[in-house]
Ligand SMILES: Nc1ncnc2c1ncn2[C@@H]1O[C@H](COP(=O)(O)OP(=O)(O)O)[C@@H](O)[C@H]1O
């Protein structure tokens with residue numbers, strides 16, 4: 393057996409906690425590369441193993457300002473040495489640019505909301521002229537609902553831009569986007585592991601836009617209703633249109649993305665508008681518990697990475713299996 397390992401590339405310890413537990417439960421060898429800082433000697437050889445990139449576009453909100461740029465360097469180095477990278481440098485390009493996400497979705501025939509990418513205050517305001525009804529702003533490089541605000545008209549946008557609350561996107565690109573009015577206040581996030589559909593989670597949006605599913609993002613302890621298993625903010629569902637799932641799988645395959653959560657919203661006509669691809673995906677423990685599939689998401693990731701390690705390096709068999 394080689395001493396190859398699974399390497400997790402990330403910048404947020406809290407989000408890796410459930411994955412650590414899933415590896416430990418299965419006896420899988422893993423190491424973490426926390427990339428908020430580092431020194432990469434380009435002449436070095438990478439270690440043997442399977443490398444899982446879960447860098448997040450919102451790293452700057454945790455003080456890890458340049459983690460995605462450093463991750464791009466590390467991924468380029470791993471790929472030059474033909475290492476097995478799950479969610480490659482192309483996945484990272486999509487993670488940090490909603491425009492890149494929308495262009496590949498559209499190229500595969502998947503509807504995205506009408507969107508303008510803007511730089512410059514006058515240009516942001518001018519972009520709003522193209523929208524008849526309500527529109528939203530959001531950051532091109534986002535995550536956690538950064539910069540998502542709803543406006544009825546251009547005057548509201550002008551006041552926001554000139555007021556103290558306006559915060560530019562980390563990359564300076566502000567998106568002005570058609571607001572999709574959902575008859576029922578929910579969005580759906582479709583989870584994929586190993587490039588294949590895992591499950592979908594319906595997220596109640598009646599309370600607002602910041603929709604991080606991770607346990608670590610939870611502002612308060614679970615409510616009693618969630619404890620009792622009645623529908624909380626996040627509910628696992630199995631009613632997503634199969635052709636939409638097939639389309640997402642094609643998009644992911646075309647962009648070298650194997651683990652992701654893709655979000656869509658249904659409009660009044662029941663049409664899906666897809667607006668976010670998260671290559672750094674987190675799972676909601678309450679929703680998994682309520683559906684009787686506790687630990688399924690991170691478990692599926694751990695098993696997928698373990699299988700890849702075994703396939704490529706002939707190592708990583710769970711200790712229990714080796715002992716038997
Ligand atoms: N075009 C839209 N119309 C209506 N609601 C939207 C739209 N885009 C985003 N939202 C809401 O804002 C949330 C955050 O937007 P999203 O694009 O997913 O940004 P992030 O990458 O920061 O998660 C969504 O989950 C959804 O509830």
Ligand SMILES: [Mg+2]
Nearest residue numbers: 536537655668
């Ligand atoms: Mg989102």
